[in-house]
Amino acid sequence: MYGFRIVDKLQKIDEDIRRDQLKYHSKRVLVSKEFTFDAAHHLHNYEGKCKNLHGHTYKVIFGISGYVDERGLMMDFGDIKDIWKKEIEIFLDHRYLNETLPPMNTTAENMVVWIYEKMAAALNQLESNKGARVEFVRLYETPTAFAEARREWMELD
Numbered sequence: 001m002y003g004f005r006i007v008d009k010l011q012k013i014d015e016d017i018r019r020d021q022l023k024y025h026s027k028r029v030l031v032s033k034e035f036t037f038d039a040a041h042h043l044h045n046y047e048g049k050c051k052n053l054h055g056h057t058y059k060v061i062f063g064i065s066g067y068v069d070e071r072g073l074m075m076d077f078g079d080i081k082d083i084w085k086k087e088i089e090i091f092l093d094h095r096y097l098n099e100t101l102p103p104m105n106t107t108a109e110n111m112v113v114w115i116y117e118k119m120a121a122a123l124n125q126l127e128s129n130k131g132a133r134v135e136f137v138r139l140y141e142t143p144t145a146f147a148e149a150r151r152e153w154m155e156l157d
Contacts, residue, residue: 041097059140066132108147116149
């Protein structure tokens with residue numbers, strides 16, 4: 001059994017590890033970050049409970065791939081969070097989606113493509129892009145039901 005151990009000596013850059021050792025590989029890697037938001041909506045041209053105004057706690061998962069920089073870092077999770085907060089969440093969290101999204105039926109299938117497009121556009125604007133691209137966005141409307149947009153599908157159409 002392993003117990004807690006205090007590190008004897010904290011590794012120091014340029015002393016215990018050289019800067020040229022920080023980048024271990026040149027492969028494409030994927031990082032993922034998830035967020036939640038609460039929103040209300042209703043569906044048009046639909047017979048069922050969802051034609052009435054109702055709300056969800058949605059969960060969004062982003063998969064973003066790219067190449068690591070000289071530090072071995074592809075994208076800071078904080079940068080993904082900044083994009084989410086400034087470019088996407090403002091239209092979604094505690095909103096009436098039928099008002100704040102472009103004209104569409106606010107289905108998970110429509111919304112996930114809009115979210116994908118917003119994240120892709122924001123990544124393209126980053127100066128430190130390093131080949132970053134959206135690989136997938138998954139939008140959970142409930143804990144067991146989600147819609148997904150994938151790069152290969154988005155680029156086909």
